[in-house]
Amino acid sequence: MLAAGRTPAFSGPTYLHTTGIIMVLKSIDTLHRTKTGKISDKWASYLPYYDELFGPLRHKAISMLEIGVQNGGSLETWSKFFGAGERFIGCDIDPKCGTLHYDDPRVRVVVGDANAATTFQKITSISPKFDIVIDDGSHVSIDVLRSFVSYFQLLNPGGVYVAEDTHCLYLDQYGGGLLNEFSAYAFFKRLIDIVNFQFWRSDVSINNYLRTFFDLRSTPSFILEGWVESIEFKNSIITITKSLKPGHDKLGERITTGSVAQVDNWDGKLPS
Numbered sequence: 001m002l003a004a005g006r007t008p009a010f011s012g013p014t015y016l017h018t019t020g021i022i023m024v025l026k027s028i029d030t031l032h033r034t035k036t037g038k039i040s041d042k043w044a045s046y047l048p049y050y051d052e053l054f055g056p057l058r059h060k061a062i063s064m065l066e067i068g069v070q071n072g073g074s075l076e077t078w079s080k081f082f083g084a085g086e087r088f089i090g091c092d093i094d095p096k097c098g099t100l101h102y103d104d105p106r107v108r109v110v111v112g113d114a115n116a117a118t119t120f121q122k123i124t125s126i127s128p129k130f131d132i133v134i135d136d137g138s139h140v141s142i143d144v145l146r147s148f149v150s151y152f153q154l155l156n157p158g159g160v161y162v163a164e165d166t167h168c169l170y171l172d173q174y175g176g177g178l179l180n181e182f183s184a185y186a187f188f189k190r191l192i193d194i195v196n197f198q199f200w201r202s203d204v205s206i207n208n209y210l211r212t213f214f215d216l217r218s219t220p221s222f223i224l225e226g227w228v229e230s231i232e233f234k235n236s237i238i239t240i241t242k243s244l245k246p247g248h249d250k251l252g253e254r255i256t257t258g259s260v261a262q263v264d265n266w267d268g269k270l271p272s
Ligand SMILES: C[S@@+](CC[C@H](N)C(=O)[O-])C[C@H]1O[C@@H](n2cnc3c(N)ncnc32)[C@H](O)[C@@H]1O
Pocket: 039, 040, 041, 042, 066, 067, 068, 069, 070, 071, 072, 073, 074, 091, 092, 093, 094, 112, 113, 114, 115, 136, 137, 138, 143
């Protein structure tokens, strides 16, 4: 906290509180590293990445779901970071998570297997839509895939889905493996091609292309409809963003500006 008018001895975003005091907005990195109370468990590289990814949403009335709560600390970090956030729902299969208490009424914990229909129902009865979903649950390949199929569809347009600790998908004991063509990692790699479906010059349908993962008629409709905008692979994190609108033809028109074609006039199609 700093009196308005004084030169701040810090960098980073600030805001002017109604009391006239300049408040420092703490980064996720800082919030996580300095937190007390309930434990939260994150790898160092996630923290600045989350600041970059979630910074633009910071002042919005977002709803967030985190699969995998454990000691509950991360829900405190999220709710502090997103001051204007509306809902922070944590889901954990461990019944002991039912004892977690939060003073902040925006935070709720649902106990159950994230991939069970009853749990899905409990979560959607609290919040039918989300802006951010983080899967920090079992990290087992089939769970990662199922959760993505269940919860990506709940994202609002422009929403963000994050699968954490995807290094586990390289390990046999998590149902993964580098060359495992059935792993969730292999699935997310295939999604890259769906993003570029516009350029397939092939008779292969999306249903057929994803047949390893879904029966022919059960490819999630959000994939068929072109709701996957982008996929980012970082060390141990995969981020999938939802488009603002459906459709596969998103490249848009070619926009060529300028008037001098000194090197290549495209076979006379450009003015020389
Ligand atoms: C890595 S911990 C979560 C850590 C927490 N997000 C944090 O940042 O401190 C993983 C948690 O996922 C929970 N979990 C495992 N399988 C699950 C499932 N199918 N549904 C929901 N939670 C699950 C475990 O009980 C465990 O508490």
